Amino acid sequence: MWSPLQLGHSRIVRYFLAVSVAVLCCESGKVLVYPVDGSHWVNMKILIEELHSKGHEITVIRANSSWYITETSPLYTSITVYDEITSFGDFFDEYLRNVMDFQRGESSLLTFINVQKDFLSMISKAHLIQCNMIDQILQGKELVKRLEDEQYDLVLTDPAMAGGVVLAHYFKLPLVLNVRWITSGEGHLVMAPSPLSYIPMPGSGLSDKMSFLQRVKNTLFYGIIQFQEHFMVGPHYKRLCDKYFSQGCDIVRLIQSADIWLMRADFVFEFPRPTMPNIVYMGGFQCKPSKPLSEDLEAFVESSGEHGIIIMSLGTLVNSLPKDTTDEIAAVFAGLPQKVIWRHLGHKPSTLGNNTMIVNWMPQNDLLGHSKIKVFVAHGGTNGVQEAIYHGVPVLGIPLFFDQFDNLLRLREKGGAKILELSELNGRTFEKALKDLLSDPSYRENMQELSSLHKDQPMKPLDHAVFWIEYVMRNKGAAHLRSEFHKMPWYSYHSLDVIVVLLTAVAVIVFAIVALVKFLCCKVCYRQKVKNE
CATH class of the missing domain: 3.40.50.2000 (Glycogen Phosphorylase B;)
Incomplete structure (x- = not known):
C-alpha cells in the first residue's frame, strides 16, 4: 500500500x-x-x-x-x-x-x-x-x-x-x-x-x-x-x-x-x-578530441618510438597520384625513421618500405590527435585543414584542385604549413619539405598556437x-x-543612381552659374557699348 x-x-x-x-x-x-x-x-x-x-x-x-x-x-x-x-x-x-x-x-x-x-x-x-x-x-x-x-x-x-x-x-x-x-x-x-x-x-x-x-x-x-x-x-x-x-x-x-x-x-x-x-x-x-585507436593501429603507431608517425591522405575524390610520383613518395617515406600511415587506393608502390602502412581508410581525426603524430601530408580540404588546426599538427600540403591551395595558403601564411604544387612535386622536393617540417619546431609551435586560439571560445x-x-x-x-541589400538593383547598391543625380545637379548649377555670368557680362558689355555710342 x-x-x-x-x-x-x-x-x-x-x-x-x-x-x-x-x-x-x-x-x-x-x-x-x-x-x-x-x-x-x-x-x-x-x-x-x-x-x-x-x-x-x-x-x-x-x-x-x-x-x-x-x-x-x-x-x-x-x-x-x-x-x-x-x-x-x-x-x-x-x-x-x-x-x-x-x-x-x-x-x-x-x-x-x-x-x-x-x-x-x-x-x-x-x-x-x-x-x-x-x-x-x-x-x-x-x-x-x-x-x-x-x-x-x-x-x-x-x-x-x-x-x-x-x-x-x-x-x-x-x-x-x-x-x-x-x-x-x-x-x-x-x-x-x-x-x-x-x-x-x-x-x-x-x-x-x-x-x-x-x-x-x-x-x-x-x-x-x-x-x-x-x-x-x-x-x-x-x-x-x-x-x-x-x-x-x-x-x-x-x-x-x-x-x-x-x-x-x-x-x-x-x-x-x-x-x-x-x-x-x-x-x-566537426573537430573533436581523438578516440583510442584499434589495437593493430595503436601497436603500429607505438612501434614508432620517439620518431613518431606521419599520416598522408589526399581526400575522397582522388584515389592516388600518378605511378611515378607515388613511387618517389614511397621511396622518401621508406628512408625516414618515422612510421607512415598512407591512405592510398592505387597500385602498390614498388619502393614501399617496411615502415609504411597502406590503408583504404584511416581514422584521421584520431590519428591527428595522437601524441605520436609529427606531420600531416594532405591535399588541403577544409575538413582536414581544420582538424590539423584543432590538434596543432603541421601540414605538408599537396593541393590538387578547388579551394585546396587557398586553404593551404592561409595555413602557410600563419607559419603552420609548407606547400608543394603539382608542378614541383618529386622525390627530392617532397623529401626536403617533409624534413623541414620535421626538423623546424616553429611549424608545430605555430600550429599549437592556432589550436589554442581556435579552442578559446565561449561556446563550441x-x-x-x-x-x-x-x-x-x-x-x-x-x-x-x-540585410535588404539583395533586393536592391545593382545600380542602387553601388549608389550609381545617387551619383548620377548629384552630378547632374552639380552640372545644372555650374551651367546656370556660367550662363548667369555670361548673361551679366553680355549685359555689362551692351551697356558700355550703348554708353560709348
Missing part, C-alpha cells in the same frame, strides 16, 4: 515528467535537409546527428545515385529521388594526371585547355542534373503534397548545389545554409562587401596583402567567377526559377535571402574581412550552430538579421 504522501509525491513526479515531455515536444522541430554528397555530407551528417540527439525529426532528400547518403538511417527519414547521374568515372584521377603532365611540360597547351573546358563542362552538367532533379520533385504532385503536409520548420541545405534553396523558397520555409561555397564561388562574395583590393578570390593563390599586379590578377579571377555564374551555372537555375517563380528571380538572390548562414570558416584560419549579422561562424565544428562551434538552427525554428526565421 502507498501512503497518501507517497501517492502525492508520485503524482507530482508524473506531473513534472508530463510537463518535461510536453516541453521537449514543443521544442523539437521538423527539419528538411537537402545535402550535397561527398565530403560535404560529412559536415552535414554531424549537424544531423546533433539535431537528432536533441529530439528533432529529420527528413533527408537524397539522389538514388548517392555515394555516401544512405537510404536507411536511425538519424533520419529519407526521400529518394531519381537523378540522371550515371558515373563521372575516374574523371578526377584523369584530370589530375593531365594537369601534372602539362605542368611538367609533357602535354600541349591545347590539351590543358581541353581539360579545363571539360572540367567546367562537368560542373555545368552537375548543376543541370541538380535543376532537373528539383524539377522532378516539384512536378510530382504526391511528393509535393507530402512535403507540404509535413509542415517543416525549416530547410537546412548546402548551397554549393542550390536545389535546397529552391525548395525552401517554393514551400516558403525558413532557410539555414551549411555553407562555405555557393553555386559560383565562396559564400561571402554575395553576402558581404568584398573589396578586391584585399579580399583574395578563390583560386587566385593570393593573400590579403596584394601588390598592384596581384590586384590585377585578383580582378581577373573575379571575372572568371562571374563568367561561371552567368554563363556556366546560372542559366540552369534561371530556367528553373522562371518556371516556378516570378520573372527576374535568380538563384543568387534566393541564396542571399537565407535566414542564417552557418559558415564553415574560422577567423583563426581565414583572413579578416567584412561580414554580416546573419553569418554564424562554425569553423572546426557545433553548439553555436545548433543554437542558431533552433533559433530559426523558434522564431520562424531571422528576417531581422537579414
